[in-house]
Amino acid sequence: MVSEDVREKALALAEAILNSEEYRDFIEKENVLKEDDEAQRLLAVFQEKQREFMAMQLSGEMDEQLVNELSEIQSKLNSMECVVSFVNSYQRFVNLLGEIGEVISQEIQFDFGEAYRG
Numbered sequence: 001m002v003s004e005d006v007r008e009k010a011l012a013l014a015e016a017i018l019n020s021e022e023y024r025d026f027i028e029k030e031n032v033l034k035e036d037d038e039a040q041r042l043l044a045v046f047q048e049k050q051r052e053f054m055a056m057q058l059s060g061e062m063d064e065q066l067v068n069e070l071s072e073i074q075s076k077l078n079s080m081e082c083v084v085s086f087v088n089s090y091q092r093f094v095n096l097l098g099e100i101g102e103v104i105s106q107e108i109q110f111d112f113g114e115a116y117r118g
Contacts, residue, residue: 013100022089022096029082029089036082046073 002010017023033039049070056063077083105111 017096017100020096022093026089026093029086033082033086036080039077039080039082042073042077042080046070046077049073 049066053063053066053070056066101113105113
């Protein structure tokens with residue numbers, strides 16, 4: 001069980017993250033992406049095609065047409081401003097979280113992230 005002092009400090013860190021420019025920008029870009037019907041349609045199609053591709057890979061099959069379809073959809077997604085903005089914002093937010101994890105790991109001299117990566 002976490003002590004009250006540690007819990008309070010963890011909550012303060014969470015609040016600082018919620019108030020960070022990286023988080024606010026990430027949420028804003030995520031909302032814009034969610035509101036874009038064409039982007040949502042393409043993302044759904046892309047995810048379905050990815051599942052098909054993975055299933056084919058597991059069974060040792062290869063479908064060049066499916067690969068081409070995935071590539072075409074990905075190219076369309078990469079040309080959409082809302083998708084590019086979201087991906088960039090997401091990466092900045094993940095980098096922030098990674099830096100915070102690194103600071104904590106260095107201070108306690110224990111790479112707690114390794115436990116989750118392993």
